[in-house]
Every structure is written in C-alpha cells, then in structure tokens.
Amino acid sequence: MQTTFLGKILHTPIVLASGVLGNNKAILERVWENGCGLPTMKSIGPAPREGHKNPTVIDLGNGMINAVGLPSPGYLNMEEEWQELSGRTFPINASIYGGSVDEFVRVAEFVSAKGPDFIELNISCPNSDKHGMIFGVNAQSSHDVVAAVKKVIHVPLIAKLTPAAPDIASIAKACEDAGADAICAINTAGPGMVIDIESRSPVLAFKKGGLSGPMIKPIAVRCVYDIFKAVSIPIIGLGGISTGKDAIEIIMAGATLVGIGTAVRYRGISVFDKVTNEISDWLAAHDTTMEKIRGAAHREVR
Amino acid sequence: MQTTFLGKILHTPIVLASGVLGNNKAILERVWENGCGLPTMKSIGPAPREGHKNPTVIDLGNGMINAVGLPSPGYLNMEEEWQELSGRTFPINASIYGGSVDEFVRVAEFVSAKGPDFIELNISCPNSDKHGMIFGVNAQSSHDVVAAVKKVIHVPLIAKLTPAAPDIASIAKACEDAGADAICAINTAGPGMVIDIESRSPVLAFKKGGLSGPMIKPIAVRCVYDIFKAVSIPIIGLGGISTGKDAIEIIMAGATLVGIGTAVRYRGISVFDKVTNEISDWLAAHDTTMEKIRGAAHREVR
Amino acid sequence: MITQLLPAMVTVADKEVHSPEFATLYVNQAIDFKPGQFVMVWIPGVDEKPYTISHHTPDRFGITVEAKGIFSKKAVSLGAGDKIGIRGPFGNGFNMGVAYKRIAVVAGGCGMAPLAPLVEAFQTDTGPEIVLIQGARSKSFLLYPDRFTAKVEICTDDGSKGYKGFVTDILMEKIKKQKIRDLSAASVPAFDMVYACGPEIMMAKVFDICEAHGIPCQVSLERYMRCGFGVCGACVCGHAVVCKDGPVFESKMLRTMADFNTRALLKTGKPVPLNEYTTWRCQ
Amino acid sequence: MITQLLPAMVTVADKEVHSPEFATLYVNQAIDFKPGQFVMVWIPGVDEKPYTISHHTPDRFGITVEAKGIFSKKAVSLGAGDKIGIRGPFGNGFNMGVAYKRIAVVAGGCGMAPLAPLVEAFQTDTGPEIVLIQGARSKSFLLYPDRFTAKVEICTDDGSKGYKGFVTDILMEKIKKQKIRDLSAASVPAFDMVYACGPEIMMAKVFDICEAHGIPCQVSLERYMRCGFGVCGACVCGHAVVCKDGPVFESKMLRTMADFNTRALLKTGKPVPLNEYTTWRCQ
Numbered sequence A, B: 001m002q003t004t005f006l007g008k009i010l011h012t013p014i015v016l017a018s019g020v021l022g023n024n025k026a027i028l029e030r031v032w033e034n035g036c037g038l039p040t041m042k043s044i045g046p047a048p049r050e051g052h053k054n055p056t057v058i059d060l061g062n063g064m065i066n067a068v069g070l071p072s073p074g075y076l077n078m079e080e081e082w083q084e085l086s087g088r089t090f091p092i093n094a095s096i097y098g099g100s101v102d103e104f105v106r107v108a109e110f111v112s113a114k115g116p117d118f119i120e121l122n123i124s125c126p127n128s129d130k131h132g133m134i135f136g137v138n139a140q141s142s143h144d145v146v147a148a149v150k151k152v153i154h155v156p157l158i159a160k161l162t163p164a165a166p167d168i169a170s171i172a173k174a175c176e177d178a179g180a181d182a183i184c185a186i187n188t189a190g191p192g193m194v195i196d197i198e199s200r201s202p203v204l205a206f207k208k209g210g211l212s213g214p215m216i217k218p219i220a221v222r223c224v225y226d227i228f229k230a231v232s233i234p235i236i237g238l239g240g241i242s243t244g245k246d247a248i249e250i251i252m253a254g255a256t257l258v259g260i261g262t263a264v265r266y267r268g269i270s271v272f273d274k275v276t277n278e279i280s281d282w283l284a285a286h287d288t289t290m291e292k293i294r295g296a297a298h299r300e301v302r
Numbered sequence C, D: 001m002i003t004q005l006l007p008a009m010v011t012v013a014d015k016e017v018h019s020p021e022f023a024t025l026y027v028n029q030a031i032d033f034k035p036g037q038f039v040m041v042w043i044p045g046v047d048e049k050p051y052t053i054s055h056h057t058p059d060r061f062g063i064t065v066e067a068k069g070i071f072s073k074k075a076v077s078l079g080a081g082d083k084i085g086i087r088g089p090f091g092n093g094f095n096m097g098v099a100y101k102r103i104a105v106v107a108g109g110c111g112m113a114p115l116a117p118l119v120e121a122f123q124t125d126t127g128p129e130i131v132l133i134q135g136a137r138s139k140s141f142l143l144y145p146d147r148f149t150a151k152v153e154i155c156t157d158d159g160s161k162g163y164k165g166f167v168t169d170i171l172m173e174k175i176k177k178q179k180i181r182d183l184s185a186a187s188v189p190a191f192d193m194v195y196a197c198g199p200e201i202m203m204a205k206v207f208d209i210c211e212a213h214g215i216p217c218q219v220s221l222e223r224y225m226r227c228g229f230g231v232c233g234a235c236v237c238g239h240a241v242v243c244k245d246g247p248v249f250e251s252k253m254l255r256t257m258a259d260f261n262t263r264a265l266l267k268t269g270k271p272v273p274l275n276e277y278t279t280w281r282c283q
C-alpha cells in the first residue's frame, strides 16, 4: 500500500500518533516494521519535563483518558536519540511543542537540523497549563506559530489541531495560509474528567485529561470533513481509528494518511499491518483506490 | 429523595433532558410518575420548524449521535399543550431557543406567562445553522441573552450550556452575572459525524450531529467540575448519566440535580426510578447525603 | 449484520410488484424478528422511514411499500442490486398466545404487511382457528392474494372483489356467528384475540367492537418516527411511545391512551387531529 | 470487580510486616492472575505505581512493597481498612512448562515477590525439582522465610544468613553439580528453565550464565510505567514494551533487547545508563 506524502514514499498510509509508544528508535522501528508508514516521535519540548504524576493514562473501555503532561527530555538533551536515528532506514515525523512562538521556533530550528522527515507542531495538547492548547483554538495564534516555524525549518511542516477549537476549519485554513504543508487532526478531545466516587477524587492526578479512541471517532471524522472543505493541503486523519473500515471512513471524510494511537491498546502493535490489510481488502472488494474514495463523503449522493 | 431546587420541591433530583420524549403532557407526566423530579419540555422555538430529515437519531452503542434540528410547533402554536399543562400536578421546565436575543426574549416572555416552573435557555444546540450555538460559545453573547430574558420572565431561569465552549466556566460565570438562577450542563458534545462507507455518505441527513450518552460522560463531569468552581448558583449536571454511580460522580463534580436523556434508550423510562434508588442506596451504604457529597471531588484528598 | 445501531447497507435481492402502488423489496439477510416489528429503512440522500417486516424466513426478509410520498415512491422504484440501509428491528411484536383456540385477524390496506407473518406463524397444525378479514379500496390493493392457507374474507370499498363494505362489518358478523355456536357457554368470548392493522379509524372501530364483546385485541399503530427506539419522542401517542412501547398495543393500553384515534404529532411536534395528520401508513 | 479499566477501590484487609522495609498488603478480592503479572496500585492524592502480585488465592491476593520512595513508604504505612485503587492485572506472566523436570528460581531482594507464586504453583506432587536461590542485602531483607516446601539456598551480601556472596555463585555451582549428575547425557541442559527476578545486573548475570550453559531463562524486568498496557511508551526497553510484552522476558527476546541491563528511560523519556536510573524495584 505504498503512498506518497509530501514527496516522501511511505510503505503504508498509516501514521503512528504522537505520544504513543514512540519513545526511542528501537520502538519507532518496530512500529514501522509492523506496518506503520510514518512513525511519529513523542512530542519534544523546550525544556526537560517529567509530565504529571500517575495515574496519567486510563483505559475507559471504549477509549482512553490521559494527562501524561508532555514529558520530554527537552530538545537539547536528545543527542543520543538523534545519533541513533541518523542511521535509520525509515521515515520519522518529529512532533514538537512550545509555550510561546519563540519556544516553538527554537525547538523547531534545532530539530529540523537533526533531519527528521517531517516536523509536526503540536499546537493542540490539552494536558499542560501553559503549553500548546492556547495556539490551537485561535486562528491568529495558529497562523503566527506556523508562519514563524516555517521560516526556520527545512522539512515539511504538519500542524496538529485540537477538536476543542470552536471552528477547526478556520484554524486549518490559517495554518495553510501560514505555510503548513499538511494538517494532522485530531489531538485528544474533551478534555474530560473521571471521578472515583469511593475516594471522591478525580482519577487522573492532573484531574482532567484528553479523550482518545473509539469514543472520539465521530468527532475526528467531523473535523477531517470540515478541514477538507477548507484547505487543499493533505490531512492526516486520526482519532479512534481502529480498523480498516474506520480508516476508510476518515479517508472518505478527506484524510490522505490515517493515524493510529489508542488502537494499539486494543489490537496490539500489529494493528498497523492489520489496518493496512483491511484497507487493501476493502478497496479490492470495492474495486477502487484510496485516491478515488478520498473525500467521497463530500459528493452528493444520487 | 425529595429535593428543593430554586425554591421548588421536586420528588427526586432527576431531571428529564430536553428533547428526549417530552413532546406532550401525557409523556411528561409518565416520566414524572416514573421517578423524574423535573421533566423538561422539548425546546420551544420562535417559529414552526420541522427539523431535519431522517436519519436524525442514531444509536452508536455507547451513546447516540443526533441532529433532530430543533423541531418545534413554534411558541405561538402550542395553546392546546399549555391548556393541558395548566392542570398539571407536576413541575415542568420549559426549554426555549431563538436565533437572536430578540427571538429569545419574545419566546421567553410568552412562555413565562404560561406558567412553567422554570425556563431553560437552550443557548447551546449545535443542530441548526442559525439557532442557538452561537450564544453558548461566547461569554458576552451568553450574558446578553440571559440578561435580556431575565427581565421579561417571572420564573427562575436556567442557562443550558454547550461543551463546545473553549472555556465553559467563563460562559457559566457570564450567565450567573447576567442573572441566571441555575446552569444546566451539558448539551450534546462534538459535533460528530458518522459516514456510511458503503453509500459513501454521512449517515445523518444533516451530516453532523451532537453526541450524547456514556461516551460524553467524562466531558460532562469535567464541565460541571469547571462550572462549580466558577459559579455559586446550582447546576443541573447531565451528559451520559445512566446509573446511580454516574449520578454520584457528577454530583461530586458539583451538580445539584442530575439530568438524564440518552439513558432512556438503554434502561427504559423506568431509568428515573432506577437511578433514584441507586443514588439512595449508595448514599445509605456510605452513610452520607447529597448535600455532603456535592462538589466532594474539589476537596483535596488526604 | 443488521442491528439497532448504525444502518447496515444491504442489497435488494429482488422485488415483487403487487400492483402499481405496492411492491415488496426482499433482502437475503438474516434478521432477528417477531411478527409486528419494524425496521428503519434508509435511502441515502432521500430519507429514512419505518417499515414493517412483511416477509420473514431465517435468511431472508421483505418489506412491502405502498408508493405515496417521495420516500415510498423512491423505495418502490428500487430494484435488485440497489442498496438500502436497514437498522432494527424495533418495537414489540404481537403477543401470540400459545393456547389460543380461535383468533381473528383484521387487515386494512397495507395493514396486511405486519399481519401476514403473524398469520403464517399461527397457521400450524396445532394453531388456532383463524378468521382472516382483509379489506382494501379495491381489488388491486389487496395484498398477497395467494399467500395464506387460511381462508380470507375479502371486502373492498368499491365491491370490485368480495363484500362491498367495511372489514368491521365482517368482524361483527363473525362474532355473532361465533356467539350462536357458543350458546352453551355464553360467557366465552368469541375470539381469544383479535389482531388488527389498517387505518387508525378502522383499528379504533375494531377495538370498540372487541370491547363491547369482551374480546381482547391488539392493534399496530403508526406515528411519525425519528429514532425508532424510544428517545426522541416524535412518535408519542398520549403517554405511549409508539416505536418502543408499541407499535402493537393491547386493549388494556388502548383504553388509557389519550390520543388513540384522535391526535398525532406533526414533524414539528404539533398535535393535530388524526385526519389532519393523514394516516400515512394505511389510508 | 478489579479490571484493567478504571481502578477499583478496594480495602486493605490486613498487613503483614516482614521487616521495617517490607510489608505485604492483602486484599480479600478475587483477581484473575498468572504468576509474574502485576497491578497498578493507586493511592489517591499520592501516585500510582506497578506492583507484582506476590500472594494469590482464589479470593485473596497480596502485594509486597519495599519502602523506598514517597509512594512505597506511604503504601507500607497503610493498614487494615485503608483503601487503595487497583487496576490490572497487566503483562504476561511467566511461561510455565508442564513437562519441566528441573528448574531453578533465582530471587534477589524483593525480586522474590513475583517468583513466590511461581514457586508455589510448581510445588506440586507432579511438579519439577526446584532449586530455589534467594539473595538479599542481609538477613532481615529475606522475604517469606517459611513460605515454601522447596528448600531455599540463601545468600546475603553481609553473610548475616546463608552463603556470603551472590546468588549467581550458587546458580553456577548448581549447574556444575547438575552437569556431573548428568554426565551420561552431556548435552542435556542442567535446568529446563531458570527464572530470575532481582536487580537488573543480577538478572543479566543469570542470563549470561544460562546462555553459556545452553539453559533457557525468564527474567522479570522493571521500568517506569504510566499506562501499564502498552500505549504510552514510558516503559520501553529497546524495542520491547515492558508492561505489555513483559514484564517477563525469555532468553530469545533478551538476546535482541538493546537496552537490557544498559539503559532505561527517566520520566522525561530521556534514556540513561541503568545505574543512573536506579533500579527502584530491587536494589
């Protein structure tokens, strides 16, 4: 299922969602070997950060709630990992975050020099008081951060958006106008909260957390649908995608690539191969191609 | 489980969510007889409106997606229903909507004269192009509509909010400042979209729809938690509440009353009695009261 | 698999055209089913409406549609190979007593659709004696002419076939005859159960007749529907939720159902007299 | 019910204090369990951490905690009636061959916790011959002194009980003895399986010894964990996901596991040499 994305050839159209597994080269490679066309690294931040105390990630059965809190060694402390990655045989998408346009620029410039295949701006993470989210809910700030980062990097830029934006399409458009090469949607939804009634306490140590997995799929599909109408750059669609049929659905909404995070919990690391095969089988059974069905849900029926 | 709410005595703390069943007096009464302390009428609009074509309501298993589209006879065409309701022996909450402050005011003034026990402003419905939602995502507009309506009505005013607001607490505060007597949270989440991949078409005729039921409970709990911190007026908490434990959870987040909509699908009309009994049983087993546990999740553990 | 959740797109396997107005669409798929239950039928880009399952075998079912409005005309125009979305089945079917000795089935127009599988289920060696009364505007509107082993008492409004007049006349007559047969046991009701489906006014008459003669009955109602599973409230009839508590209701419920044969809600939710509402299902 | 989803708040039924540093908390609840699996233990307001199930019967289980940092000190201070949240069990347990004739079990410090239920499971009439080697800093750190019917070979760092030295010395000696016994069949490995848990450096030595003698082994690793079910990536060790692929790993996997006995990730995700990371579990 070879796919070309912003000029790079990927062996499958499936992307590993940022923050899921991608903590070292060995696991990024394993995910790739298991059918992931584009593994994304855990978001890299401007300074060392331990993230929140546990509980940070809870399986709700039909999806997860998490407030990991953007742990990161900090962009200056990853020499060892970049060294190892320099000899890689697979593409990587480097996700980054910052608390200000300046921080985004600093991290992006440094990371760009390390030669990832793409840089993804996480302007949408809800799990931190000061980082990220502020950008992704406002078109002007989204534009500013994308425009500033675009100037200092030498690889394609992907803007990762949050469904918490009142009008995600306008954010996507602002990112496109600012030079983003692609949109990745969506980050976790909500945020939500789960309270343990016996201890009378929120379960997550950070109290609130982002929702992911099957329960947010309708939100992801709607966002991708809205974004597809608003922009002409390609979209990485994710949020609750667990099966080939889910992938077809978000492709029909307008996605070019399909991301998978939470489904690793439900179907194991081989979920990438499984979903790839399920997509091919469906396409073959319907005698069609990814290109033909992309955005199909936008065409009037009959 | 008698409860006093804004001066009215309700036989249980359970509210019927607007838009669910409440289409005539007989069914409102039946819901009340089945343990609902406060039945809410289907939202009443400024003009006759048929709503969207079907499919409008789909069960996703772990919740529903709907775009009914605010059908309403229009406030001027409900004489027969008000006549019947005037002889009622149970309290009602009249939900209303409008496309402008003026429309809200006109509907509210008229409805107030019909003697409902409460008026709920649906400033949060996502299923219409021009109605509702615009108010609920902006603090200033929320303030304006509540302040204007408050002047013309003679019953307590409940503002019903949408989780789509980037900061629901600030909307709630704006409503409180404008004179709202209570907050109802939340309306449906998302919106979402489900695409049927065989017909390559969104399943809902309106394409997008609001999410309700168990899958949005974490969002509802988080919203009530945020609102409880921001306001001192009581909160009707709803969104995915299906069991007594769910009710206890949202009460611990800060709710005074608990609303139920989608759970009617999963547990039948007797869900009101069932949840009431489950709440009493839990309170008895834990030797506590609704008052004692309200907002308990806000207190530091240990 | 067909469930009550998202519509399953299924292929129309074949179509049986009964008359210019009526056709049955068959689908070769298993569906869980009790006579009287209905499915929501979705034609993407058009609309979604409830239809009774009128034919059922373990691996096949059919719905019979009367072409009336935009949706049903579109449905009747579909043919083998076309796809429709199905979710369901919804509602409670007819209650079928195993010990019934004598039943009456009264069908008006396409009210025969839900009743046909019921009749088939009762038509066994050990089943009750069946008095089957079918009425329609005229001959060409009489559904399933050769479907039953039970004898069919036919009436048409125009006398083009069978008795010229109402199904309720025949029902009255049958009850009287039965009473004479039963003279020795005067308190025994003429039928163990009367099942009826057709225009609501016809069902109301059947109900009145049954009440007068101490016979329990079950009728299948119709209201505008959205969800099909008892949440949206579009279909309420008095305190009854037609899609969920019904569509089949027994005498006990009918006695207390405020709006039975009097009112129905339009799409707007406005209650109107039945004649204003139009009994879409079976006029 | 305890599941892998939201933590279930359960009551500590009783506490067994082994020494000032070690205590076992018992919970009278059923939990699905295979020796080697762990649960996430939540103390609201404090933190949540993984602990091996060290005791298990159909309606009761226990975890043994060594007081080290804030969380484990808090856990050890809990007593009967206190509530903790439990989710799990997670991970794969030890593989237990039914045809094993001779196994060795090598425990260092609180590495005995996951191994104890394994030993109990093997201690049947038809079970294998068990060579059980237990090491600790000193006598008071030796867990479960009277728990097993199998004979325990004891070593302490300070010689306060048993052999003064490393568990690996005893393992070597046992392998040699076994080889002499097996002279007639020189190619037969000394043990069908060696199970080990303790400081990672100890487990690495056990692995090396086993490799040198053609003996398969299984060790139980420890890394900082968040989700416990293979999603967050906090616990990766080379290409292995410790919580999900492990925590028990067999020789075949250990051979290719880049970071085994060399590196671990801090909470920030930064990889550091093991000594910098501190083997929290069993020092």
Ligand SMILES: Cc1cc2nc3c(=O)[nH]c(=O)nc-3n(C[C@H](O)[C@H](O)[C@H](O)COP(=O)(O)OP(=O)(O)OC[C@H]3O[C@@H](n4cnc5c(N)ncnc54)[C@H](O)[C@@H]3O)c2cc1C
Pocket: C038, C049, C050, C051, C052, C053, C054, C063, C064, C065, C066, C067, C068, C069, C070, C071, C072, C073, C110, C113, C114, C221, C222, C223, C224, C225, C247, C266, C276, C277, C278, C280, C281
């Ligand atoms: C439980 C249940 C089971 C059913 N089973 C069957 C079945 O087996 N077979 C079957 O054919 N139908 C059945 N129906 C009815 C079916 O769902 C449709 O209502 C019917 O097919 C007409 O749909 P339509 O969209 O084609 O017509 P519509 O466009 O809805 O119109 C139908 C008729 O009503 C008139 N009309 C429409 N709107 C109004 C209005 N506002 N005021 C006055 N008149 C109006 C139209 O002119 C037309 O004559 C069932 C309904 C229910 C609730």
Ligand SMILES: Cc1cc2nc3c(=O)[nH]c(=O)nc-3n(C[C@H](O)[C@H](O)[C@H](O)COP(=O)(O)OP(=O)(O)OC[C@H]3O[C@@H](n4cnc5c(N)ncnc54)[C@H](O)[C@@H]3O)c2cc1C
Pocket: D038, D049, D050, D051, D052, D053, D054, D063, D064, D065, D066, D067, D068, D069, D070, D071, D072, D073, D110, D113, D114, D221, D222, D223, D224, D225, D247, D266, D276, D277, D278, D280, D281
């Ligand atoms: C699968 C698995 C099973 C486990 N089973 C058990 C078990 O059965 N029993 C048991 O007791 N434990 C077990 N553990 C370990 C347990 O989860 C905790 O890590 C342990 O109890 C220490 O937690 P703490 O929060 O009290 O200590 P921490 O506060 O985490 O500190 C532990 C030790 O490390 C030092 N330390 C902390 N942070 C750092 C740092 N950044 N750099 C250097 N040193 C640091 C502290 O000073 C202290 O000495 C298991 C772990 C795993 C992964």
Ligand SMILES: Cc1cc2nc3c(=O)[nH]c(=O)nc-3n(C[C@H](O)[C@H](O)[C@H](O)COP(=O)(O)O)c2cc1C
Pocket: A017, A018, A019, A020, A042, A043, A057, A064, A066, A068, A070, A095, A122, A125, A160, A186, A187, A188, A211, A212, A213, A214, A216, A238, A239, A240, A241, A259, A260, A261, A262, A263, D231, D232
């Ligand atoms: C445990 C966890 C950690 C995550 N961390 C990040 C992150 O660091 N950066 C980011 O952009 N998204 C992060 N996400 C969001 C995912 O990349 C993804 O957008 C979201 O989970 C929706 O996809 P899914 O439903 O397939 O998981 C995280 C998600 C989870 C579940």
Ligand SMILES: Cc1cc2nc3c(=O)[nH]c(=O)nc-3n(C[C@H](O)[C@H](O)[C@H](O)COP(=O)(O)O)c2cc1C
Pocket: B017, B018, B019, B020, B042, B043, B057, B064, B066, B068, B070, B095, B122, B125, B160, B186, B187, B188, B211, B212, B213, B214, B216, B238, B239, B240, B241, B259, B260, B261, B262, B263, C231, C232
């Ligand atoms: C079919 C349906 C129709 C609804 N219509 C309305 C409405 O007219 N006005 C309104 O304020 N909320 C409406 N809602 C939202 C509910 O009142 C409620 O806020 C939401 O469904 C969350 O609660 P639940 O999860 O218990 O259903 C509707 C919800 C559903 C499912």
Ligand code: FES
Pocket: C224, C225, C226, C227, C228, C229, C230, C231, C232, C233, C234, C235, C236, C241, C242, C243, C244
């Ligand atoms: S159709 Fe929705 S309640 Fe009956």
Ligand code: FES
Pocket: D224, D225, D226, D227, D228, D229, D230, D231, D232, D233, D234, D235, D236, D241, D242, D243, D244
């Ligand atoms: S703890 Fe999350 S992957 Fe292992």
